[in-house]
Amino acid sequence: MASTTQHLTFSPLLSLSRNPAQIPPKFLPFITTTTRTTTSLKVQATARDPLGEFGARDPFPAEIESNFGDKVQGFMSTEHKILIPNASALSLAQQQCTPISQLGHPLSEEEAKQLLFKVVGWRLVHEEEGLKLQGLWKVRDMKCGEELIRRINEAVESTGHRPTLHLEAPNQVKAQLWTSSIGGLSINDFIVAAKIDEIKISDLQPRQRVWA
Secondary structure, eight states: OOOEEEEEEOOTTEEEOOOGGGSOGGGGGGOEEEEEEOSOEEEOOOTTOTTOOOSOOOOOHHHHHTTGGGGSSOOTTOOOOOOOOOGGGSOGGGSOOOOOOTTSOOOOHHHHHHHHTTSSSEEEEEETTEEEEEEEEEOSSHHHHHHHHHHHHHHHGGGTOOOEEEEETTTEEEEEEOBTTTTBOOHHHHHHHHHHHTSOOTTTSOOOOOOO
16 A cells, blocks of 8 residues: 655755655755655755755756856866876886986985985985985894895895895894995885885884883
């Protein structure tokens, strides 16, 4: 047996089966009701819809006559393309190392400082061989230091560009990156540093003391 429900005019994008009594009182002035025999509650928009537009809709006749489409960005004939991001749009960790010519020039210190913002916990150091990228990690013990070195080597194995790693006392791992063929830093050093940054090391670091 069909039940008697109310037909509400409210929003064009909703077709609901709900009790009209559940509609918040503040929306009641904007709703017109008719009694009908049905099993569903259909909701359609009126010009007085207090919630505004829920999404795309057909333009009103007055809007079509005003040629509003000529006054906004975007047309039906607009061509949309899905572009594959180039290397500059990818994070350093997503990029791959490329061969560096011996005739190439190392990054200037200013260029290196700009790239330094894209890696975490690394700093520039000046040594006899040239400008280098250095990272330091505190570990819980020597065993954890050995494990961190293993993880770093595994993470950068496919890059063909390995850092120099040292296990230092007390319980510290040091990594240095530079491109020896050009006597300084290249983009490859920062790519490898970014890949190292993605390694999980929380289980290797000293446990913080918790005071009761």
